[in-house]
Amino acid sequence: MKKKILCGILAMALACSLYGCGSSGAATTVSPNTTEAAAASDLPEMTFSIGHTGTEDSWNQSMCLKIKEKLEEYSGGKIKVNVYANAQMGSDSEMILSVIQGDLTMQCTNTASVTNTVSDCGIADLPFLFDNVESVRKALSDETFLSLLKEKFEAQDLALMLVADQGFRCITTNREIKSFEDLAGMQMRVQDNANHIAFWTDATLAPTPIAFSELYLSLQQGLLEAQENPYRTTVASKFYEVQKYVTNSNHVPQCNVIFMGKAAYDALPPEYQKMVDQTMEELLPYAQEVTDESIKNDLEFLQEQGMTFLDFDQIPGIREALKTATLDNAIARMEETIDPALMDAYLKAAGYTR
16 A cells, blocks of 8 residues: 555656746747756757758858757757758858758858848948947847847748847958058959948949859969958958968958748747757857957967058057948948948947947
8 A cells, every 4th residue: 555655756856857847838848958958848850951061160160050959959859950060051042942841941041141031131240330249239139120130031931030149240351451442343252232332432443253162272272362261261261371460450341140931830840949048048148258368369360370460559540440431331331231320230230329
């Protein structure tokens, strides 16, 4: 008899631990890891695929691996996540189409690569708008701005999951820069993006949009003098081997986005949607931590490899001249394609008054 009573007590204790006695919603809460795993126990097994064009040492890869870690943990292994780096799933534009069609679950890329699909992403290309990373993060986290941007993604059958900075894009070059005038005619590789080409032309450079895969050789052979990327990309791609100078030009923030197909997200069980949402919420501070550490370490590394640092803050008048030559012209051009409400929200969040 005592054994039967003991067994009954143990059974009740086990039931309480699994389902949460006294709380009907405990089994589907997504906060504590153990509860999430229990909540996923009756859910279907799924495989997520995430693609990006970065290397395995890139910021993109760090973010995708963190997503994999979190989703597999929260789902108790029911969700398996495969990460594809180095453009294994195609170019950025090809992957965007794959995400929309449901052949790829998620994509991690920069806003410039999405502009042809979501034209309003071009707003992140406004040059010389921000003085520091803190002001960038304030603008990107503005609720009005984010809400409007999510609507633009949804209009293209995409669900925007995360917007995060990777610091700024910065010029590296084989030409010493001592003044604004030294930039004139500089042959610099830029992204194949109309906004970037236009504002660098305004700044008197000669922007050249070649494929990223051709960039190292073009710099090595002297076909180009310069390129512009976040420090992490400059390190990962070993551009320090073919460039003399690194700057803190900070001309535009490197704004990265992670998104799913809207239909794919909507089709997920509610419990999985919560896990995805929580993962992205937790990913933002991680992304900022990785970025801050990377900026410091990567700039130090580039100088250790022999590159000379050209501090734009110590070059008289160069930032002011670049801002005067580019920003208002860029705003005027972008107003033709960007929702005025989105533009106003972004500029207001950035603290810029026209």
